[in-house]
Amino acid sequence: VNERLAQQLRFIVEIDALKEVVRRTYVASGRRLENSAEHSWHLAMMAMVLAEHADQPVDVARVVTMLLVHDIVEVDAGDTYVYDASAGGDKAERERAAAERLFGLLPPDQGESLRTAWEEFEAADSREARFAAALDRLQPVLLNVLTLGRSWREHGITAERVLARNSTIAAGSAALWEAARGMIEQSVRDGQLAPGPDDR
């Protein structure tokens, strides 16, 4: 095995750990929490199926690449709950160090290329990145609705916060934001999601 292939295999082995990074959302059956590797697969499938709902035409392959890569830093940095404001402080720092180490395992040209995809996702500046981010928000809303709001309730999350946090879906897709908002409002009506204090 030449050195280049050895580096690539090392990276592939190292990222296997993403299968053991546990998120706060339950899989649709409610039987267990989701992990970041299967979450990434689910998002990539969503990109292929929902691309037509992006507000601006997107390069689907680029969206898929970003979504496959977007959580890899969690192998070192762990998953940060989207509603956890306190984790904000050193999250960026920890994830930068993780990107350095993990993408640094690869031959430089490839490490640079995957790191660029991760940075594009994080910056949310391109239309592909905004659409990818929209899917990354829509998917847990979908799973929360399917599991009758369980994860939201366990963490004391209100509709007010869910709507505020996920309104960024609208930056990638008006149609998907309309669908997400409809689901969130239905969850409130069904008593599965508490309205925020401001809504009472």
Add this chain to the structure above:
Amino acid sequence: VNERLAQQLRFIVEIDALKEVVRRTYVASGRRLENSAEHSWHLAMMAMVLAEHADQPVDVARVVTMLLVHDIVEVDAGDTYVYDASAGGDKAERERAAAERLFGLLPPDQGESLRTAWEEFEAADSREARFAAALDRLQPVLLNVLTLGRSWREHGITAERVLARNSTIAAGSAALWEAARGMIEQSVRDGQLAPGPDDR
């Protein structure tokens, strides 16, 4: 939500069940068995990183699409162990019915497109499909080696069978087959994989 988006969301919800289809291979830490959704993510990452080792140039995006989709039929048909000869009989039939139902949830144009990707993978006739199949074989070899041959031993699999079953890696990539064969032979030398009766 219009009817087309409703169909797409229905499909996305339905394939969530792939996260609960358990394979025979352990994740690299050895803590639990791998599921088919995270396996698909891992393969898609491998395609992006290892594409240069395909014997013939491949369209990486096409390989990724096939790998993301290749196990979806298992939502209905279950995972068939690669060394399970007895399952061969009705496997094709069960998977065809699963493809019919699952891809049939989507709007016809999209269902047709994903089904075509799955069929291309199954036929293993294009260079992209042969490379995708090579990765699908290489990945469990890698995980078996990392977990010191545990899954092989638990199922009484010998090196003879591992070499025979995985030699199809060579149809997609001589370099990856050389690497895989080296790992398999090392596992035999390390006493983690029994040689076949013919090797004794």
